Amino acid sequence: MSRYRTHTCGQLRPDQVGSEVKLAGWVHRKRDHGNLLFIDLRDHYGITQCVAQSGSDAFKQMEALRSEYVVSVTGKVVARTGDTVNPNLPTGSVEVVVSSIEVLGEAADLPMPVFGEQEYPEDIRLKYRFLDLRRERLHNNIILRSKVISSIRRRMTDQGFMEFQTPILTASSPEGARDFLVPSRIHPGRFYALPQAPQQFKQLIMVSGFDRYFQIAPCFRDEDARKDRSPGEFYQLDVEMSFVEQDDVFNAVGPVIHGVFQEFANGRDCGPLEFPRIPYRESMLKYGSDKPDLRNPIILADVTEVFRGSGFGVFARNIENGAVVRGIPAPGAAGRPRSFFDKMNDWARQEGAAGLGYIIFDNGEAKGPIAKFLDADRVALLKQLGNVKDGDAIFFACDKELPAAKLAGQARIRIGDELDICEKNVFKFCWIVDFPMFEYNEDEKKVDFSHNPFSMPQGGLEALNNQDPLTINAYQYDIVCNGVELSSGAIRNHKPEIMYKAFEIAGYGPDVVEGKFGGMLNAFKYGAPPHGGIAPGIDRIVMLLADEPNIREIVLFPMNQQAQDLMMQAPSEVTMKQLRELHIRVVAPDTDKKSG
Numbered sequence: 001m002s003r004y005r006t007h008t009c010g011q012l013r014p015d016q017v018g019s020e021v022k023l024a025g026w027v028h029r030k031r032d033h034g035n036l037l038f039i040d041l042r043d044h045y046g047i048t049q050c051v052a053q054s055g056s057d058a059f060k061q062m063e064a065l066r067s068e069y070v071v072s073v074t075g076k077v078v079a080r081t082g083d084t085v086n087p088n089l090p091t092g093s094v095e096v097v098v099s100s101i102e103v104l105g106e107a108a109d110l111p112m113p114v115f116g117e118q119e120y121p122e123d124i125r126l127k128y129r130f131l132d133l134r135r136e137r138l139h140n141n142i143i144l145r146s147k148v149i150s151s152i153r154r155r156m157t158d159q160g161f162m163e164f165q166t167p168i169l170t171a172s173s174p175e176g177a178r179d180f181l182v183p184s185r186i187h188p189g190r191f192y193a194l195p196q197a198p199q200q201f202k203q204l205i206m207v208s209g210f211d212r213y214f215q216i217a218p219c220f221r222d223e224d225a226r227k228d229r230s231p232g233e234f235y236q237l238d239v240e241m242s243f244v245e246q247d248d249v250f251n252a253v254g255p256v257i258h259g260v261f262q263e264f265a266n267g268r269d270c271g272p273l274e275f276p277r278i279p280y281r282e283s284m285l286k287y288g289s290d291k292p293d294l295r296n297p298i299i300l301a302d303v304t305e306v307f308r309g310s311g312f313g314v315f316a317r318n319i320e321n322g323a324v325v326r327g328i329p330a331p332g333a334a335g336r337p338r339s340f341f342d343k344m345n346d347w348a349r350q351e352g353a354a355g356l357g358y359i360i361f362d363n364g365e366a367k368g369p370i371a372k373f374l375d376a377d378r379v380a381l382l383k384q385l386g387n388v389k390d391g392d393a394i395f396f397a398c399d400k401e402l403p404a405a406k407l408a409g410q411a412r413i414r415i416g417d418e419l420d421i422c423e424k425n426v427f428k429f430c431w432i433v434d435f436p437m438f439e440y441n442e443d444e445k446k447v448d449f450s451h452n453p454f455s456m457p458q459g460g461l462e463a464l465n466n467q468d469p470l471t472i473n474a475y476q477y478d479i480v481c482n483g484v485e486l487s488s489g490a491i492r493n494h495k496p497e498i499m500y501k502a503f504e505i506a507g508y509g510p511d512v513v514e515g516k517f518g519g520m521l522n523a524f525k526y527g528a529p530p531h532g533g534i535a536p537g538i539d540r541i542v543m544l545l546a547d548e549p550n551i552r553e554i555v556l557f558p559m560n561q562q563a564q565d566l567m568m569q570a571p572s573e574v575t576m577k578q579l580r581e582l583h584i585r586v587v588a589p590d591t592d593k594k595s596g
Contacts, residue, residue: 004072010046012091016077023048024072027065029115037062041073049095058098068114070105073098127566129557141554145542149216151263152237155256161212166201168194173516177221188583194220197535200520202240203492206531207523213240227550228484228540231563240533246475246491249532257479257536261427264545269426279434288409293483294428296416300408301386303327312373315398326397326408327386330415333393334362344395347414353407357396361388427481435476438469449506451476455490464501479536481544489534496524
């Protein structure tokens with residue numbers, strides 16, 4: 001028997017009544033009822049109510065206890081009666097009458113309470129994360145995370161995938177984000193990089209003759225925080241498969257994601273296993289985003305032709321200069337007060353747009369500030385293209401194609417929330433497919449990769465040689481759930497000649513390709529199988545399952561938005577001795593430098 005406990009604080013039930021037990025845990029709450037003193041004793045497994053009667057030695061010991069003291073209590077299990085039963089606790093039918101208490105660890109005054117779920121400033125919560133993690137909601141989130149990862153591992157190994165670990169210290173690679181660099185002590189002036197993802201290594205695993213790889217992989221990117229992205233590091237289910245096409249990846253990974261969500265959905269609907277497939281351009285047109293939230297029933301419409309050559313000069317002139325008009329239906333909004341429409345316009349201006357024009361369809365009439373500029377035929381065409389009817393309204397975003405789509409997509413989300421028309425308690429998945437291989441970089445005035453430079457272009461070398469690069473799609477795909485991108489993946493470009501040509505189109509010569517990707521490129525020259533993979537984000541999966549709006553609520557020890565670990569006080573300064581060993585001199589930024 002353990003010196004500290006015979007049972008956990010979540011274990012006792014009526015069939016233990018009459019038993020002598022020993023429990024250990026933290027003093028969660030203390031209540032003085034005069035001749036009776038109660039403490040709720042908490043450990044990882046649950047809470048048990050313990051009681052001592054006045055005049056007993058245990059009562060005197062219990063009086064000295066404070067919140068979050070760590071104690072071991074010995075006593076007899078008794079049944080609670082009548083209205084003293086707590087149906088909200090698994091142990092709520094019993095309590096322990098304490099005979100003795102041993103204090104195992106004292107607690108100082110708490111900077112934040114553990115009992116209850118009060119909101120506290122983020123800096124306090126992160127500095128004292130070990131206290132925050134004792135609180136029920138956060139504690140359960142971390143338990144959920146562990147169970148989700150265990151479930152994923154089981155599902156992957158059941159499909160014949162093998163788990164391998166790839167290096168943490170590697171070479172810097174231009175994969176889109178900023179690297180974390182690690183100076184080399186024995187190679188002065190040279191640096192390792194922490195991997196943004198195990199991309200090249202997992203492809204090399206396939207070239208090495210292994211068939212199905214996965215890893216719960218840490219990834220490191222020196223980028224700003226967002227609600228769905230931690231600064232510094234995150235974890236992903238890294239997957240790669242040999243001798244596969246796009247459908248093979250979907251058939252392997254789709255059931256894993258769907259199965260995990262079903263397992264931990266807690267009553268929420270997960271929809272069918274076969275996720276709908278939406279081409280990138282269709283997604284941008286219908287939803288204004290490549291991460292569509294399909295719980296929202298609003299479908300955007302291209303209504304450019306309604307306004308081309310119309311009397312509404314603002315739109316008509318912009319269309320002549322290459323603009324498009326996206327319609328954002330607002331189902332049932334005709335009965336909304338004027339303030340609803342003004343509020344949407346104010347929001348659009350805050351987003352940097354000129355506003356959102358709108359038309360209301362009410363009692364067979366088209367109303368609103370734009371309606372008078374459209375004749376009956378144009379109004380009829382608008383209703384047809386926008387799929388709107390009497391009682392609805394429709395807003396408009398007019399701009400170049402990409403900014404118009406972005407504004408319309410954001411407006412779609414906002415209108416769906418304002419009208420409260422989005423489905424609840426459901427997870428809606430989709431595959432986004434057929435991403436463009438290239439895009440035009442307006443800043444640098446050149447063609448550049450739009451997604452993943454290692455992807456296989458649809459049409460292969462022939463397409464790269466003969467097509468307009470901006471019309472070439474890649475075998476690239478994302479899994480999206482409820483408007484959150486869970487993963488990106490691709491069928492890889494495993495042929496050196498195709499890789500050289502793809503990088504040439506993006507403005508990179510053979511020397512750059514060989515310098516940055518020499519290891520992988522060299523491996524491809526010795527026989528590489530067709531292969532592809534994907535990398536769903538563990539943090540985002542758990543965030544959705546826990547129904548948390550911020551990713552820091554499902555990570556054990558997160559950084560703040562400034563990429564600082566307030567608990568461990570990182571990043572921190574290091575000694576001159578350490579810097580000398582690394583052949584590094586720190587040059588402080590010139591804060592007094594005046595702008596020109």
